[in-house]
Each structure stands twice: as structure tokens, then as C-alpha cells.
Amino acid sequence: MDGGSLGTLKFLRFLAWGLALGLGPWYGNQSFCAIRPVSLVPENNVNSVRAMLKKRNAIRVLIGSGVKEVMIQGRDIERKIFVKNERKYFAGRASLAFNCSGLAKLKNQNLHAGPILFASLQSPQGYFSYQNELYRGQIKVLAKREEDACDVVNEIPIEHYLQTLLAKEMNGSWPLEALKAQAVAARTYAIHKMSDKQVSRAIGSDAFYDLESSEKHQVSGGLADVTALTRQASKQTAGEILITSSETIVPIFFHAKCGGRTLLPQEVWDNAVEGYQGVECGKCENKGEREWKNVITVDRFREFLKWAFREGAGANTLVELLNNEKLIFVPDKIENKRIKVYIGEKLFMVSKTLLRRYFGRLLVASNNFSLKAHNSEIFIIGKGLGHGVGLCQLGALAWAQQGMNYRDILRHYFPDFKIEKVY
Numbered sequence: 001m002d003g004g005s006l007g008t009l010k011f012l013r014f015l016a017w018g019l020a021l022g023l024g025p026w027y028g029n030q031s032f033c034a035i036r037p038v039s040l041v042p043e044n045n046v047n048s049v050r051a052m053l054k055k056r057n058a059i060r061v062l063i064g065s066g067v068k069e070v071m072i073q074g075r076d077i078e079r080k081i082f083v084k085n086e087r088k089y090f091a092g093r094a095s096l097a098f099n100c101s102g103l104a105k106l107k108n109q110n111l112h113a114g115p116i117l118f119a120s121l122q123s124p125q126g127y128f129s130y131q132n133e134l135y136r137g138q139i140k141v142l143a144k145r146e147e148d149a150c151d152v153v154n155e156i157p158i159e160h161y162l163q164t165l166l167a168k169e170m171n172g173s174w175p176l177e178a179l180k181a182q183a184v185a186a187r188t189y190a191i192h193k194m195s196d197k198q199v200s201r202a203i204g205s206d207a208f209y210d211l212e213s214s215e216k217h218q219v220s221g222g223l224a225d226v227t228a229l230t231r232q233a234s235k236q237t238a239g240e241i242l243i244t245s246s247e248t249i250v251p252i253f254f255h256a257k258c259g260g261r262t263l264l265p266q267e268v269w270d271n272a273v274e275g276y277q278g279v280e281c282g283k284c285e286n287k288g289e290r291e292w293k294n295v296i297t298v299d300r301f302r303e304f305l306k307w308a309f310r311e312g313a314g315a316n317t318l319v320e321l322l323n324n325e326k327l328i329f330v331p332d333k334i335e336n337k338r339i340k341v342y343i344g345e346k347l348f349m350v351s352k353t354l355l356r357r358y359f360g361r362l363l364v365a366s367n368n369f370s371l372k373a374h375n376s377e378i379f380i381i382g383k384g385l386g387h388g389v390g391l392c393q394l395g396a397l398a399w400a401q402q403g404m405n406y407r408d409i410l411r412h413y414f415p416d417f418k419i420e421k422v423y
Contacts, residue, residue, distance in 0.1 A: 120140045262413065295377050396413075
């Protein structure tokens with residue numbers, strides 16, 4: 001988080017929201033930003049994680065959210081309805097439907113804030129079909145608190161989960177050593193989510209799943225996504241994760257293409273994570289397009305600044321300033337983390353990550369970009385794809401194609417971490 005102070009309460013209130021947005025405090029006519037990152041990552045000791053995994057080696061993955069009707073197919077299904085403590089067995093092939101709009105009374109009778117575990121399905125065959133995908137493990141149906149809809153959760157052994165994930169998050173036909181590096185990174189992230197028990201800020205630990213199958217967490221798939229190479233990558237690294245020098249487990253991030261150098265977590269999300277270093281990639285720039293370009297109008301950028309200011313309280317004076325004053329951009333470089341812009345005679349610095357958050361990933365493909373203003377337009381010129389933190393997947397591909405093994409690939413992108421086998 002950013003820090004700074006002046007002697008009035010009014011300024012401190014203004015400062016609090018401004019710093020949260022990546023805006024610096026005023027000193028005369030200049031704005032600057034002093035970063036004091038604070039880690040929000042719990043201290044997950046490797047021994048406590050080992051103990052957890054002895055009790056539970058399956059991960060609970062959210063595969064459907066806000067569904068009005070859930071239809072599950074399978075063979076020899078045992079269904080349990082938790083609110084009735086009722087079990088029923090369906091011999092042979094069966095299709096089971098759940099009308100989620102009929103669960104309103106159930107939700108009103110429960111007082112906790114999170115979703116409600118309504119039903120679970122298991123089968124000795126170990127497979128279920130949901131929305132044309134075949135899933136291993138168990139299926140659980142949750143009643144959502146805030147709407148007449150259900151969530152669907154797949155509880156699946158960690159290694160089977162990774163075999164589907166590798167084909168979704170990377171490419172199931174890539175070199176084995178690149179897939180193995182991805183397997184260790186994704187396994188670490190998944191196990192951290194299991195031990196952390198914080199699905200989101202809104203739900204906290206009051207949930208019946210560990211992570212989502214989405215870009216918010218990690219994208220996994222079904223049985224059809226598994227390839228011989230993804231299965232091999234999982235098996236040859238089974239139980240291996242990355243841990244810090246203090247033997248704690250932190251979230252391990254990955255992205256498509258860093259564009260030349262990886263970023264620190266606090267450069268993107270304002271929260272430091274133990275062990276991370278920004279490293280020179282040296283490989284991904286020759287994979288795909290070297291740079292991307294997009295354009296926005298100055299008026300759209302002005303609206304972005306208004307949005308950023310309105311995220312805090314009491315920003316009316318700055319909004320008025322934006323309406324009346326000319327914007328003058330300081331020449332930018334791709335390695336700069338903040339946009340420098342004069343509003344009238346006052347200089348402001350705004351985090352580039354905010355621009356990507358506001359305009360979206362289709363317009364701003366990465367956090368490595370520069371701005372160039374010309375007349376009424378602003379050109380966004382960038383490198384890389386994704387947030388830029390942690391493992392660069394196209395870099396890992398290039399290293400693997402040159403014969404580097406997965407341990408050395410991980411050592412390159414995570415020099416302060418070591419590989420540890422936890423099961």
C-alpha cells in the first residue's frame with residue numbers, strides 16, 4: 001500500500017482513497033507514490049499442509065455458477081440430500097435434475113452468509129456428465145444465497161484435476177518439461193487455496209469449494225481435455241510444489257507472456273507476496289507478436305480518471321478539475337509503472353494496472369505498455385499478454401524447446417523458491 005501524510009483530517013481522508021487507487025499525495029504541484037507493500041498472504045507452513053493433504057487429497061472446484069437448473073448424468077448414482085439427510089440409489093444410467101428456483105425457502109431458513117450445501121452425487125464408476133463435459137470424482141450442488149440459482153462443484157483428486165488443467169491453461173501438446181513446470185506452479189496455487197480457505201473476500205471461508213474453474217483462479221477442464229503428455233507431466237511431478245525459503249506456501253502465479261521481464265505481485269495488485277523477484281525472461285519476445293497496439297480517445301481517458309477519482313470519497317473537486325482543465329501527458333516508457341499526467345498545473349501519477357482494470361484485457365492486453373498522446377487520441381503500445389507475474393508460459397515453452405528441464409525453468413522464474421514434495 002502507499003503511504004504519506006499531512007496535518008489535516010480532510011487531507012488524510014482524501015489521501016486514503018487516493019493511495020488505494022495508486023494516486024500519490026500532493027506536495028506542492030507534484031504527486032508522487034511511496035510503495036510500502038503489505039502481504040495479505042497467510043503463513044502456510046509446509047508441515048501443516050502435509051497434514052492437511054493426508055486427510056484430504058481432493059480439491060473442490062466450482063464448475064458451474066448461478067445455474068437455474070442442474071442436470072447431471074451418470075451410472076449407478078448415489079444421491080444425498082443434506083437438508084433431509086436422505087440417500088437414494090439410482091441403478092444403471094440415470095439423469096438427475098435439480099430445480100434451483102425451488103430452494104428459496106431453504107435459503108431463508110439458514111443464517112450463515114455463504115452458499116448452502118444441498119446435495120452430493122457419487123458413483124462407483126467415478127464419472128459424471130455435466131453440460132457436455134465428463135468429470136471425475138464427486139459432484140456437489142450448492143444453493144446460492146443471493147439468488148434463485150445453484151453452484152455446481154466437482155470434488156476431484158488433485159492430480160486428476162491437474163491433468164485437465166494443463167490442457168486448458170497451457171497446451172496439452174507442448175514439450176513435457178514446460179508442462180511439468182506448469183504442473184508444479186498450478187499445483188502450488190491449488191494447494192495454497194485449499195489451505196488458505198479463502199475463496200473470495202465476499203465469501204471468505206464460508207464456502208464448499210476451494211477455487212473456481214475460471215480466469216479468476218485457474219481454468220480446468222473435463223476428462224476429454226486430458227492428453228498423454230498432461231497425464232505424464234502430472235505423474236512425474238506428483239506432489240511437488242514451490243515453497244519459500246521460510247518453508248511457507250504462497251500463491252504461485254503464471255501468465256501467457258511477460259514481454260521481456262516479469263513483474264512483482266505488488267506492482268500489479270499492491271500486495272507483496274514472499275519470495276517473488278522480477279526476472280528477465282529473454283525468451284518469450286520471439287513467440288507470437290512482439291507488441292500490441294490499441295487506441296482510445298482523450299475523452300475516454302478523461303472518463304477513466306473520473307472513475308478512478310470517484311472510487312474514493314469526496315472527489316468532486318477533482319472531477320470538476322477534469323471537466324475544466326486540459327490534460328498534458330508526460331512522455332511515457334513501457335517500463336514505467338505509472339502514467340504521469342498534468343491536469344492543469346497539477347501532476348498526477350496513476351497506476352497502469354488501473355487502466356487495464358478499467359478498459360479490460362481486450363483493449364489493454366498486459367501491464368507492460370506505454371501511452372503516447374496525439375491530438376485527440378491516445379495510443380496504447382504494449383508487450384506481453386496477461387498480468388506478467390510469475391511463470392511466463394511462452395518463456396517456459398521456449399526454454400523447454402531448447403532442452404531446459406522443468407526444475408531449471410522454475411528456478412529461472414522463481415529463483416528464491418525451492419521444490420518440495422508434500423505427498
